[in-house]
Amino acid sequence: MSTHVFDFDYEKAVQEFRLEIPEKYNFGGEIDRYSDANPDKTAIIWENEAGETRRITYGDLKALSNRIANGLHRLGICRGDKVIVLVPRVIEAYAIYLALNKMGAVIMPGSEMLRAKDIEYRADHAQAKAVIALGNVRSEVDSIRHKCKSLQFFVLLDGAAEGWISMEELIRDADTVWQVVDTDANELAFLSYTSGTTGGPKGVQHVHAWPYAHLAISATYWFDVREDDIAWATASPGWAKWVWSPFVSILGKGGTAFVYHGRFSANKYLEFLEKYPISLLCATPTEYRMMAKVKDLEQYKLRALRSACSAGEPLNREVIETFQRVFNVRVRDGYGQTENSLLVGTFSGMKMKPGSMGRPAPGIRIAIIDEEGKELPVGEVGDIAVHKDTAVLFRGYLHDPERTGKAFRGEWYVTGDQGRWDEEGYIWFEGRADDIIISSGYTIGPFEVEDALVKHPAVAECAAVASPDPERGHIVKAFVVLRQPEFASETLVSELQEHVKKLTAPYKYPREIEFVDSLPKTTSGKIRRVELRMREKERKMG
Template structure:
């Protein structure tokens, strides 16, 4: 059987039956009961410090945390913002919250006060669980967030916060996960929009079940007992995808590296540890592929590698195949769904292609009327609205929820074409969203920060091609006093944005202009600016 025929058989044989009730943490507990000594999480930092947690220890620790939640005032259905770095505690906290039936609101450790305030008030969050380095950001806005009543700090002590360690001390090691329906909200993840504030993406408990059946099985591909390294950090939908659900849900061992990204360090870690599966961003792969003497590194156990976040270029795929005999398999999905399209296990990889639709997921290229376009025609990448991995709408936002659908289809906002063999090829964003090094950035958030600078009259942020990050944020800025344009002003504006919003959103390039292209009604035509950037990059 050829690889493509194997894919066809998987699609043909795929069945999906969501149970009426489901709790992911209970599933992990059942595995832990059968394999208590297996390492669930291996953590280490740049200094070489190591911490490990077995499945038995993970079960007991998350049970103590779930028992402690009632004492902290957080109960079934409450919405809780979680602001934790790569750590053992992130896994414990997430599992315990799921056991207790609370709704997890993942947040990056890079969020700023304004970001936290927006999320807390928009979702009417009741609690915040954070580590010491970000509690000051929360404290700046807690008086503006009337629904927040519970503040828990992990790893240290601070006035105005309850210590996580003190809460779990003395709690029982046993806890029966609460009864959660499959259609109950489990996660509320925020993603950038082209206008307005971030959108609250609703995922139910059934989404965790669906993700395991589809993405974790046919794309991520970790086997029971294997060590897998997915580089995404807590606070991002991709962390839920791979480091959390795909590894623990399949009985794997999660490798967690808490150090800063360095391509040589990453290659050394692959050579040092028995990491069988790697999932990293295209930017990380690109920089590893550029390391001089890459062929001298010898991954100890690597057998499978995948990538998501933005298109992966052929040179990277060729470098890993040549040096390690590993084909990096690209995948495509969003915060609103899971893996829609991928170069799945058992599928011939077409370098540069997203791959083919996931089993059980009806993906098509459609036109403005919601009709499927002919093969080879560029159109909107869309997924049938009954797909099991699709979100259940944007919280408190009927307008943007309705706008995301076209007839029987959810429209991703990306454009592509499908070839005669069913492979989908990415053509570009249909809107103004910027994807840089795997981060999804709304231009409005960047522009809103920039115009708060006293010297900025108006501005526009767009994606600008970049060889390492895929794209970077570039801002076109009109100054109130053009004579202030300088390298010093560029640095000042960049620091200004970093101080107002998450640092990854800051414009890495700034161009001062006299005016911005606009429509007759006065709307900025970002499309012209993007087109000029693409042309300049050629």
């Protein structure tokens, strides 16, 4: 376990930061060592929407993950095999990830909200060997399993079903002892899929060294996890942010993770923060915005909360001020991507500039560059870029050298976001350089929405863009050209929305649909989404 920097001096931390990644590293093995020294310490506190609760110690988490590793190995999962994991916020998610990590298998995080088309694409693209899923995703997997020749094993976390092996059966007589695979630091460990503006989702490759670097940087300086903390990071398994905070940061620092498995409710979140001695909170801007709007917010006494972080999109100044005034807690912004980790943030103990992204994390070299890859001076807007030698940077997009190459400009990885420096070394976000939509912390590619919409017989063509929204930051809005314009109606809007929900993950559906006669295009015929975005921005924000 890396040490915590209690008296944080940003300038000193940047100057003194050193990172020497070992040749061999396995995050699961590190958690085993901590479990051996602290077997009775609570690792996870879990509660669901019905009020049912569970707890698991580090010692029991090690034993459970070892049983899963032995069961999967006996099934036929080996080092280097790719496994799609489709489970929600349950304790078993932690044990499954640890087991696969300790086996040297490659974890493919996936939301339980993924639909058949999403799962099929990932399985075929990565040549995945197995799927571990909760029952609510089983029908989606069953509908495509005959198409995916690489898939051999199907494990069901809850219950039993034809063609699936139950997790209970898999681990029934499995040994609680497992020899952790001595993985190379540069060996593939995580394969996360992220939306692109064109084509299918991109397979982002992270190696075993990634958790090591993430613990030394983000978990230490930004999330600020200590061993005596009960930390709540609200991200769900299936997202890179879950790997960042609930999984790697909290367990890797020896903290206790609080997990809520249920639908979001601002009042419910505040009740949990009052009920449990939760000292760290990491949530999305949408969740903070909704909590800040709760009537009689002052009635909640968050006695243990000492630190709060926000990530996914810029956080409103008024929300930061509300939490400072009511709870005397600064909500600190952070910025990163699936392709990296936390890059820029307002770190614990650092001067806060509400509205800014903060400053580059220790060990992270950031630049604002122009189209030629040259660094820009203070005040000039350009592309936010990360040096190619940064330890937390991904190792390219799987089977996609073209898109990998396009992501780099000289010695810089280009994030796709634009910003500018100020005189004190803070970065201010100016907007997306491409058409990616970020809504309530979800990253959504317009292509995925458009591809689903045009499959409806009524749609001739369409374009999906981000439309400003006071609660979600942005929502997906679709501009649709109908084959028969006279059929435009609110009923058809609802039908198209349901159609998209069935073909792709429900969070991607267009919350607004506008029927139009034509779409703005370039001379070469490409849709000018930027024009539609600007139209929405002017309409909603004046």
